[in-house]
Amino acid sequence: MHIKLNQDNFIQNAGLEIDIKLDSGMSVLLYGENGVGKSSLLQLLKLKQKDIFPNKVCRFVDQPKLMPLNEINFAQMREQLKSYRSEESPLFDEFYPYVEAYDLTPLKKLSGGQNQMVKILFSLYLGGDIFFFDEPVQNLDDQNTKNFACVLEGLKLKGKSCLVIEHQSEIVRKLCQRTYQLVNENQTIKSRLYV
């Protein structure tokens, strides 16, 4: 599938011209300098997911931490939001051991990395066709970065599409089949296929 977006006044009066090819079983890496609009692009995709990806279920793993007002833990979170599941996901069962140790710890008390792993596993629990990850390994230690790489590989094998915004992790970059750079050219944010 092609993500094609053309829009005026995307951010800070700059327009948007995006053409990203994202096939089933493919992971695409998106990178670009700070402030160019990567997270904003993901937010736009999130808000317009039903128009841009009709008949597809999208899952987003964003940068902010899960910060509930109450003492809810991951197990209760799954129970409370199971009505939003699109399918039974065997991938969640496969990777559940990664978060099992803090499944019953209140989300409020999790560290940044644990909170990030919960968000990643929660997207697997809900299931979907396209997964968007915004700097997924930012707070993760080496082991969890490798775990995320396994998740990405698992999604690919199940024929899911993934779009990953990532700067640093070489492991994650190598797992992506295609790389796009987001650039600001004359006040227009454009995607460039990186060869």
Place this chain on the structure above:
Amino acid sequence: MFEVDIIRVLCAFFVGYGLTLSGSLSQLTTNNSLASPSTLGMDGLSVVSLLVAQGLIVTKISSLSSEFLSLIVFSIFFIILATIFLSLRPRDLWQYLNMKQIILLGLAFNLMVGAIFSVIQFMFIALNYEFPTGLWFGHFKHAQLSNLIILVVPCVMIWVYCLKNAAKFNAINLGVFVAQGIGIDVEKFQKINLLLSLLLTGIVVSFFGVFSLLGLVLPHVLRSLTFFKTDMRSEILYGPLLGGLLIAVIDLACYNFVFYGAELPVGMISSVVGAFALILVLLRSSIRI
């Protein structure tokens, strides 16, 4: 002899119910522990309605009772505000309300209303008009069946609305970005819930006066209890029952134990306890604005 006025007890119960529901609605939908009718300026707007109603009564423009006139004025304010609020387009791509800004605006508005209240009180006294000072502290001395019915109807309707949207409340509790990710129109949901919260506060204040900080404190009290600790659905559906019960008991005590011949208004107790509780809430490390 311990006396019970059943209409008064029910009024107190539904005031506690309405304000707890109002507080939980504003805190849950904005995912902010400090959101409440008192901090968002809802109390302030309702007091403005009271003052306008008093002005209309003393100038003999209207002969309606103070409570109903106040409710009519509040309804006009509410309709105007709701029309503007719902028609405002999102300012940026992120499409959720900037709660830090709204809470600070609400607090500033409440302070402004407090100042205006003092000025108007001074003018009323100077001109030898009767001024209902007691309205600043809510009480149930004039509880009537008609007031009770008008209060119960929105409480029940909003309860049904909350029941239908229970899963959305649990999603937004995790963060607005999670709720947006699973396809919830967060901005619209937040706006509707804040307006419902305002509606409940407006009715309570019009009929019974101001119960400062009750809507802020009671949801926090609920969340400290095991039953409400982990499920927002329980908090919003059953928590208000406990809030209502608490206010009914406090009022029953106020009704039966008079202080040197004067009855303590429940609103005064809620203001004092609420102010201390607000400081405690602010001092807690988990607080975020």
